[in-house]
Amino acid sequence: MPKDVLVTPEGLVTLKEKIEHLSTVKRREIAERIKEAREFGDISENAEYDAAKNEQAMLEKQISDLEEKLRSATVVEAKDISSDIVSVGTTVHVKDAKTGKSNKYKIVGSAEANPAELKLSNESPVGRALLGKKRNDEVEVPVPKGPKRKLKITKIETA
Numbered sequence: 001m002p003k004d005v006l007v008t009p010e011g012l013v014t015l016k017e018k019i020e021h022l023s024t025v026k027r028r029e030i031a032e033r034i035k036e037a038r039e040f041g042d043i044s045e046n047a048e049y050d051a052a053k054n055e056q057a058m059l060e061k062q063i064s065d066l067e068e069k070l071r072s073a074t075v076v077e078a079k080d081i082s083s084d085i086v087s088v089g090t091t092v093h094v095k096d097a098k099t100g101k102s103n104k105y106k107i108v109g110s111a112e113a114n115p116a117e118l119k120l121s122n123e124s125p126v127g128r129a130l131l132g133k134k135r136n137d138e139v140e141v142p143v144p145k146g147p148k149r150k151l152k153i154t155k156i157e158t159a
Contacts, residue, residue, distance in 0.1 A: 004074045006088045006109030006122060012075050015111055019066045022059060030056045069111045076109070081158045086130045088122050091157040094130070097138065097150035107131070126151075 007015065030052060037049035081089040088107050095102045105120045107130065113121035120127040129139040135156055140148040 005069045005072050005111045006076055007073045007111050008076055008089050008108055009078070011108060011112035012070075012073060015066060015070055015073070019063060019070065022063050022066070026059055030059060073109075073111065078158065083156045083158050084134065086133050086153065086156055089158065092130055092153060093155035093157075094151040095154050097152060102154065105130075 033052040034049065034056065037043070037046055037052050040046055040048060043049045076087075076089045078089065081087060083090065086092050086107060088109055091104060091106045093102060093104050103118065105118050105126065107122055107127050108119045110121040110123050113119055113124065122128065122131055125143075126141050129141045129151070130153065133139055133153055135153055138150055138152045140150055143149050
């Protein structure tokens with residue numbers, strides 16, 4: 001049985017849009033590539049056809065995975081989010097104890113995590129360490145090499 005996937009309301013919209021895009025636009029693009037590859041002749045030795053069919057299989061798997069996430073999604077409503085403790089949907093301001101550098105992370109469910117946008121999954125090492133903590137708490141985050149990273153929570157915001 002799949003585990004519940006936590007998503008913010010924005011994350012739910014993004015997930016639905018992604019499924020829609022892949023199911024329509026990408027499916028059509030790949031179908032067109034398969035059609036063009038068939039026109040090259042014998043499909044038994046047609047690398048273009050094989051590549052397009054492989055891409056089609058990967059796309060279908062991606063769509064299936066996203067639809068499964070959507071089916072098991074639990075939306076975290078803004079009214080249920082408190083700025084008292086770190087939870088999915090909050091934005092957390094932290095300061096690195098060693099470097100003094102400050103960062104701001106939005107804690108989201110795994111389906112909408114994007115480290116490049118500073119959206120951290122509640123299942124990531126940093127997200128897990130911050131969950132349930134309060135302002136002025138210090139957390140230790142394991143890093144691949146070296147000592148644990150110490151972060152101090154300086155502010156917690158809701159959407």
